[in-house]
Amino acid sequence: MKLSTDLTLSKFLNTETLAAYYELTKPGITLTVLASMLIGFILGSGNGIDYMLMLHAALGTWLIASGTAAHNQFMEWRYDGKMKRTQKRPVPASKISPRQSVFFSLGLIIGGLIYLILVVNYVAGLVSLLTTLIYLGIYTPMKRISVANVFIGAIPGALPPVGGWAAATGHLGSTAMWVLFAIVFLWQVPHVMAIAWVCKDDYSTAGFKMLPKDDPKGYKAVALILPCLFLLLPVCYGLYWVDMNSWLYLAGSLLSSLVFLYYGIIFTRDRDKPSAKKLMFASFGYLPAVWAFVIIDLLLL
Numbered sequence: 001m002k003l004s005t006d007l008t009l010s011k012f013l014n015t016e017t018l019a020a021y022y023e024l025t026k027p028g029i030t031l032t033v034l035a036s037m038l039i040g041f042i043l044g045s046g047n048g049i050d051y052m053l054m055l056h057a058a059l060g061t062w063l064i065a066s067g068t069a070a071h072n073q074f075m076e077w078r079y080d081g082k083m084k085r086t087q088k089r090p091v092p093a094s095k096i097s098p099r100q101s102v103f104f105s106l107g108l109i110i111g112g113l114i115y116l117i118l119v120v121n122y123v124a125g126l127v128s129l130l131t132t133l134i135y136l137g138i139y140t141p142m143k144r145i146s147v148a149n150v151f152i153g154a155i156p157g158a159l160p161p162v163g164g165w166a167a168a169t170g171h172l173g174s175t176a177m178w179v180l181f182a183i184v185f186l187w188q189v190p191h192v193m194a195i196a197w198v199c200k201d202d203y204s205t206a207g208f209k210m211l212p213k214d215d216p217k218g219y220k221a222v223a224l225i226l227p228c229l230f231l232l233l234p235v236c237y238g239l240y241w242v243d244m245n246s247w248l249y250l251a252g253s254l255l256s257s258l259v260f261l262y263y264g265i266i267f268t269r270d271r272d273k274p275s276a277k278k279l280m281f282a283s284f285g286y287l288p289a290v291w292a293f294v295i296i297d298l299l300l301l
């Protein structure tokens, strides 16, 4: 009995298995989610940041966000196995079994939720629970039903700054918090549409509906992307308007939004994979840039 426990433990602890579990948590997306939560926490804190509380909020959010991302990979492993982009993920590549991925992901979700409720506050816990439920319960199945999934997926995507705000303040009533929500919500539409164009064939082979129907020339995709890119300009102005940040943030975020818009316009003109790829990379840079301007502005001015 002892020997078999030791063998299971040593198998679990070998570096390849640990790397596979880490990959199951979608580290890139999860880290950006964590950064968005921290921005909500810092702005929600006003002048006095409680660093200990911030650390607890980060740990709880990291646990539940990782678990949520891992559970999405469990739910989609058969479809992921059909796409070039995702077929090397741990479950389709048989590095982790579906059963192991369920235990691991549910453990992280439940652990993170309890941690947030007990150590941070129940509002932050409830926001995270709502995030997980919308992402796994509505968005994930909807990806195979309708392109409207982008507007549903954008809700859990944009809730982490709200969770951060709730963690710092214990409540949800603030214009600045909804401005943060709007920035991430609007950013996701070009982010997702650009990726959907780049991975067009892959997504349709796996049966995902990520692009508008009957849109071979990409006009419908452009109609979704451009309004969001234009709206990011006044929405970014919102944080300056509510006095959360000053001119340095304003200049940096408007410049970032203009660069993002520029790549949106290039895509509007060309509507092909190379221009979609450029827009996709611009989307990867946009949020980190805006968050960096929020922080630099707070530190310097």
Ligand code: HEM
Pocket (backbone or CB within 6 Å): 026, 027, 028, 029, 032, 033, 036, 085, 149, 150, 153, 154, 156, 157, 158, 188, 191, 192, 195, 284
């Ligand atoms: C409906 C919403 C979203 C969809 C469908 C989506 C989809 C994707 C996909 C498919 C990729 C991989 C692109 C590639 O293979 O090159 C990606 C990359 C990325 N996404 Fe998103 N995403 C969404 C929302 C978000 C949110 C809310 C965040 C974080 C706040 C985020 C952060 C990132 C980051 C950092 C990357 C690049 C690194 C990586 O691939 O892990 N995404 N996204």
Ligand SMILES: CC(C)=CCC/C(C)=C/CC/C(C)=C/COP(=O)(O)OP(=O)(O)O
Pocket (backbone or CB within 6 Å): 029, 033, 061, 064, 065, 068, 069, 072, 128, 129, 131, 132, 135, 139, 153, 154, 156, 157, 160, 163
């Ligand atoms: C605090 C907390 C619970 C945070 C969780 C937030 C979270 C996981 C947001 C994900 C946003 C999103 C829609 C990603 C794309 O997933 P996808 O399934 O389209 O990506 P894929 O095709 O690469 O699997």
